[in-house]
Amino acid sequence: MRMRKKPGTDEKLSVKGELLIKKPEEFKGRWHKAFSNDMPVHLELGCGKGQFVTGLAARYPNLNFVAVEIKGEVILQAIERAEAQGLSNIRFIHGNIRELDTWFAPDEVSHLYLNFSDPWPKGRHDKRRLTHHRFLKSYSKILSADGWVHVKTDNRDLFEFTLNQCFDLNLKLRNLSLDLHGILPRGKFERSAPEGIITTEYEDRFTRLGMPIHYVEISLKSLK
Secondary structure, three states: OOOOOOOOHHHHHHOOOOOEOOOHHHHOOOHHHHHOOOOOEEEEEOOOOOHHHHHHHHHOOOOEEEEEEOOHHHHHHHHHHHHHHOOOOEEEEEOOHHHHHHHOOOOOEEEEEEEOOOOOOOHHHHHHOOOOHHHHHHHHHHEEEEEEEEEEEOOHHHHHHHHHHHHHOOOEEEEEEOOOOOOOOEOOEOOOOOOOOOOOHHHHHHHHOOOOOEEEEEEOHHHO
C-alpha cells in the first residue's frame, strides 16, 4: 500500500541544512567538497528512516556516508535522526536511484549498501529489483574496483535471484549467509547472533519474528 504523504513534508525538507543535498549533481566527482574532507564515501540506497546509515556514521566517524531515499516523509525522519545525533559525516539525497550516474563520478563510491530492497515478487517486474544485472552494471560504474555491494534481505526469493544474477555475471562473492543472526536451529546447537551488526528497522522487526536474514557481499570488479 502506498504511504500517504504527510502534510508539510516538502516545506520541512526545503529548510533542511547541509545534511540534505538538494542538487547532488553539483557534487559529482567532488563529494569531498560536501564533507570538507577526502575520506572514502559509502552509499546506502533506500535508507528508510535512517537507523542503519546513522549507526554506520556514528561507529565510523572517519568515513563519509551518503544515503538515498525516494520517499520524502521517510527521509525527513532519517535526517532528523542524524541531526539529533549530531552526525556531520552523513549527507542525504531525496531522489531516484536511477540518477546515480548523474550524482557520482566513476570509482567515487567505496562501498554500497542495499538493505531490504523491494523484492518486486512478480516475474514481469524482475528488472525493477535493485540486484538485477542492469543495476549491478550501473553500480559498477561508480563503485571503486576494490569496493563491495552489501546486500541484506529477509526475502529468500529475492536473495536467490540476486545470487543467480551474480553467477550469470561471474561475480565474486564473500560472507554469504542464509541466517545472519543465527536464528534458525543448528541441530543440537544454536549459533549465537554475531555481535556488532548494525541493523535496520525492518531487520529488527523480522528478527523479533524469528525470520532469518540473508546476507552477501558482491564484488563488481570484473565488470570494470
